[in-house]
Amino acid sequence: MRWGERAALPAGVAATVATLVVVFYYPVGSVFAEAVLDAGRLTAVPLLDVLSDPFYTGVAHHLFADPLGVPAGIASWVAAGFPSVRFGLFGFTAYQAALSTAASVLLGLPGAYVLARYDFRGRRTLRSLTIVPFVLPSIMVAVGFVAMFGKTGLLNDLLGALGLGSVEILYTLEAIIVAHAFYNAPLVTRLVTTAWESVDRRQVETARAMGASPLSAFRDIVLPTLLPALLTAALLTFVFTFMSFPIVLALGDLRLATVEVWIYARVQALDLSEAATLATLETVLSLALLYVYLRYEASQRSASGAGQSLPRRPLTIGRQTLTSPVRLAILGYGVVAAVVFLGPLLSLLVESVTAPDGSFTTAYYEFLLAQQASTAVGTTKPLPAIVNSLLYGAGTLLLAVPMGVVVSVVATREGRGSRLAEAVLTAPLAVSGIVVGLGLLQTMVFGTVLFGYRFVAVGPVAIVVAHAAAAYPFVTRNVTPALGGLDTRYRDAARSLGASRVRALVDVELPLIAGAVLAGAAFAFAISVGEFDSTVLLAEGADSYTMPVALERYVGNRSVGPDLGPATAMGTVLLFVTGLSFVVIDRLGGRWESNR
Known part of the structure; x- marks a missing residue:
């Protein structure tokens, strides 16, 4: 024993x-x-076949099909006045990932500011809830977006009740970007909030005592502390959205296909060889990005948070909100966040018991x-x-x-x-x-x-x-x-x-x-x-x-x-x-x- x-x-x-x-x-x-x-x-033939195919790599296919002709091609492009070019499936996948990353950062940063700099009832609970999107089934969230932004969805029902016109963003790149922000903005909020709370209060107070303005103190003290966490969150978000599958499948299908969706389509067509080649290239790219992330994280790792954190200000929404630009902006952000994060789930529940004529x-x-x-x-x-x-x-x-x-x-x-x-x-x-x-x-x-x-x-x-x-x-x-x-x-x-x-x-x-x-x-x-x-x-x-x-x-x-x-x-x-x-x-x- x-x-x-x-x-x-x-x-x-x-x-x-x-x-x-x-x-x-x-x-x-x-x-x-x-x-x-x-x-x-x-x-290397299967890999080169994909890399030299304009459908997959767009204008970059010249790098693999005719590398010696690339300089002349660039010169011709410049002489033609920089006309638009196509970047292919991989280029579109990277493009939508970049836009999704930008949207996630823009939606997540204000949340990090509110959680780190203000004290209010439910702050800890709200911070804990930033982990919830990671356990929600993505295909369910995609259907929630359909229920909210569809032609007969909850948003258009509300706009119709107010006598306003309908909006149509479903099955567009914009819908995919917003859905990606639903998942990844909480990641940005969580990482940046932790970094913001690690800013040493004494360093900011010293800078202010030496005559620095609030903007200068933020630029010289706070921003360098936030930047590593922000870049880490952005890189992780880019990797996650680059490999996104259910959201794009449900909200874009093959019309807005990414590499993941096209791999699935190739498997459905029993073209396993091409699917394997695409999967290999995608995995190599994602591993390279994750390697960059790990190296960057290791280089930025330091013993922070030893000092006192910046004090939090009380946040109350009342009459003074209308005269305070900052509080009014926070209130507006709360409305936007509620629409993005709660809207799809609420729409899913409401639309499941609502007939086309609006009755139960x-x-x-x-x-x-x-x-x-x-x-x-x-x-x-x-x-x-x-x-x-x-x-x-x-x-x-x-x-x-x-x-x-x-x-x-x-x-x-x-x-x-x-x-x-x-x-x-x-x-x-x-x-x-x-x-x-x-x-x-x-x-x-x-x-x-x-x-x-x-x-x-x-x-x-x-x-x-x-x-x-x-x-x-x-x-x-x-x-x-x-x-x-x-x-x-x-x-x-x-x-x-x-x-x-x-x-x-x-x-x-x-x-x-x-x-x-x-x-x-x-x-x-x-x-x-x-x-x-x-x-x-x-x-x-x-x-x-x-x-x-x-x-x-x-x-x-x-x-x-x-x-x-x-x-x-x-x-x-x-x-x-x-x-x-x-x-x-x-x-x-x-x-x-x-x-x-």
């Missing part, structure tokens, strides 16, 4: 690594291999029940989708929580090797779900020949392991700070009394950080329930689809017509199940801790 306890932790690390090799590194590696191997030999109806929920009772082949039924999502979520917890805890134990060990191991073990954060799903489709679902036998995994198994690969890093992100912050004397006392390392972990450390473990479990479950990217590729069978996949199917042709009602009803069910699951796990965790 003692030998087994001593071997348990190394065995756990080995099992985690082996699991990642099977469910992540090998599938993703197979995608890369298909793009660079031909009959077992290295080749339960017809859309009755339609879901009728779908459930239907015997037609290919019918998307809501109950199997709900059951599948819950079962996949439970299976994800069984894999993701132990994996996340093991990675946290490795990450909290001293030494450079532990940091390298943590980076290797959390690599799934840097690879999109579409790429992981494509790799699992090629290796597990289609089968892998090993020792003369073909090993095939059914769709549900592939879905669970894909969800676990996406979810366990979030367990690690919750557990690692708590585990690293524990007083080492607890562990040392247990070890001195004869406990093995794994026994000390199980009996002493994990009970002390049970809240963090359960918080990670709640995130993992919510991520599994809402995961769409990999699931939509793997749930092609009639019985393996989940709630997000069913929701996408109910959207149908994405026109604002009869299909919108069932989609909003299914989206409301998804919102309810996701929220209820998150609350149940959190409440059970709190009750467990109190019983301890």
